[in-house]
Amino acid sequence: MLLRIDGHDLPGMPGIRVAVQVKDKPKELLDPQRGDAGAVAWELPVEPFTTGDGLRTLRGRHVQTGIGGRFVYLSWGRTGEDGSGFEMFRRSKLMLSGIPEDVLAAGVEAGVLRARVRLTDAEGQPVSARLLPPEVEWSAG
Template identity: 55%
Template sequence: MLLRIEGYDLPGRRCGPGPDFPGAQNIHVAVQRKDKPAELLDVQPGDADAVEWDLECEPFTDADGVLTLRGRYIQNRLGGRFVYLSWGEVAADGTFTMFRRAKLLLSGVAPEVMAAAVERGTLLGRIGLTDAKGNPACATTALRWSAPNG
């Protein structure tokens, strides 16, 4: 099955410093592999019109009887399963230096949406990627979850 993440409203490639943000240049975003922060899936520029990632995953019922997902890019820590979007600066040599992350919680998926997604083969999460201050969205972030047809 697929977990598709679609991001929109990106912050741009440059954000100036502020009280709670150091500022960054040549901003990019990617999905972080489970337990491997240096392994990133499909690094995208921060000024793209939209970004999208398709993550292969497997549905299963956890110890609490909740239908959820596991896979290479799905983290599992206290508080449940989630996907990390890593924000970083990309240097001239292509080196990605992370400066913040957004945690996309699977616990926010309504049970009926998860069941429909498993049946249809895709769970879609849509997220705005700019916070209220114009910086890259970070911390625990809300998504709109759906189970698209076909």
């Protein structure tokens, strides 16, 4: 199935990018996108599964495991004028524990789970936080 992350309200900063980090590889990024874009999106292949504790969640190449559960890193970095290079300066954790059980079940059935997330914080900077509802809107399909 796919996890689609739709980012909106970006900070409008040229010269920075936001990308999804590959599990345990901070320098390996999926599709860095401009920090001054109107909107951004990524589609990640994920697999639903049940943990040994009976928790229904997701795993995959971009899903991290750590304190607080499973999550996807959204990494912010500075780049050269041509978009080359990526010097990370902050990250956010899109927490999978925030997915309502009924939405996860519907997403598994539909084959697509969506996360809609605002990417600018209250000070107008790139968001750097644990992202949970209401900052994230989860939906299926």
